[in-house]
Every structure is written in C-alpha cells, then in structure tokens.
Amino acid sequence: MHRVLLIDDDEQLGPPLTTYFQRFELALTHALRPSEGLARLRAEAFDAAILDVMLPEMDGFELCRTIRKESDIPIVMLTARGDVMDRVVGLELGADAYLPKPFEPRELVAHIQTVLRRRNGGNGPASAAPVAEPGTLMFDGLTIDPTRRSVLRGGETVDLTSTEFDLLHLLARDAGRVFSRDDILNQLRGHEADLYTRAVDIVISRLRKKLEPLDCIKTLRNAGYSLALPRIAP
Structure with missing residues (x-):
C-alpha cells in the first residue's frame, strides 16, 4: 500500500480523506504543521506528498522548496487560490501537480x-541499475531508463520530478526532432492537467540546470526544443 503524507492545517480534512484513500489502497498520514511534516518525511518512507499552500510557519511554496532540496518525492499542491501565477510558482519549485480548493476527493x-x-517505483539512486534494461535510451553522457524512470548523467543519478522525467523522455525518444510547446502540451497534458505553455518553459529550465554540465536541450527560436546528444547503441 502506497503511503501519502498530507500537510494541511485543517484538522477536519485529514480523517475523512484518510478513510476515502483507503478505498484505493492509499495510506494517508496527516501532519498539521510544516515542521511536523518535514520531520515525518525525514524519518519515514512516503511515496507522495500533498501540500496546502496556506500554512502556518511557512507557506506551501517554501515547504515545497525545502522538500525539493532533500527529496524528489512526487508533490501535489492544494490551494484555495486558483490564480495561474500560483501554479507557475508551484511548478517552478518542483511540484508535480496542482489542485485548487475546494476539490472532489476522487480528483485528488x-x-x-x-x-x-x-x-513507477523509481526512487533515485537505489533504483538505478548498472545494466541497461530493454528500452533504455543511451546518449553521450546521458542514460534514460523508462522502466525504472531513472536518469544517469555521466554515471551519476539525476533526481527528476515526474513531470521533468516525462518531458525529458519525450525529447529523448525522438532525439534531434524539434518539439513545439504545443507538441509537448499535447503529449503530456493527459498526465499533468496543469501543464500549459508557460509551464513548458519552466520545466525545460529546471531540466537544463539538473543536467548541467551537459548542454543537451536546445532551443530553436519560434520553433521549440530538441535533445541534441549523440545516440549510443545499448
């Protein structure tokens, strides 16, 4: 059973969600304060986290930034504010999905x-294997394993969020092809409903930083993005 940590200061939210999540074989743990949530994340094993934006001690954006410094756990953000700028900020900080309040439990x-x-079970260094699995995409300095959802840069594991991995995998499957923003949105929107044009640029920017010193994602002005690395046969 997957374990999910909810960090939200609404005491009334946790109990009914915990009961509802059990119907889908999800074990929900509720922390009321960011400090409690961070302590649990550091001490226990969770498969995903849900963060409210409006929190005491620190807001959800700062909490997301803090978590991202330590973990690549999937993060879903909740907020009563449906402003597009909030979604942009959340994605810039590494959130994987964004859901405005009020929400239906089934949607969450x-x-x-x-x-x-x-x-798909990818958990950073522990899941990276030295032997290439079928379907692995190998480039000069970069290895992408879609089965384990792991990425190696120069032999070192790169921690990516789910959205970052999906975008990199999309570019790598057809390396050299230029994908427009619309191409990327059409390919990934089914997985991430909050993706929109500005978000593509944000995720690309994060990917570039994480893949440094490789300079492998190229921008073609008014056209889109492509992965520019020599392919290596596995």
Missing part, C-alpha cells in the same frame, strides 16, 4: 494515482 486521488503511476 486521481492526481495521486497519476504521479505514482508515472513514478
């Missing part, structure tokens, strides 16, 4: 199931 479960399915 669907988001969690999506990020867990995309994650």
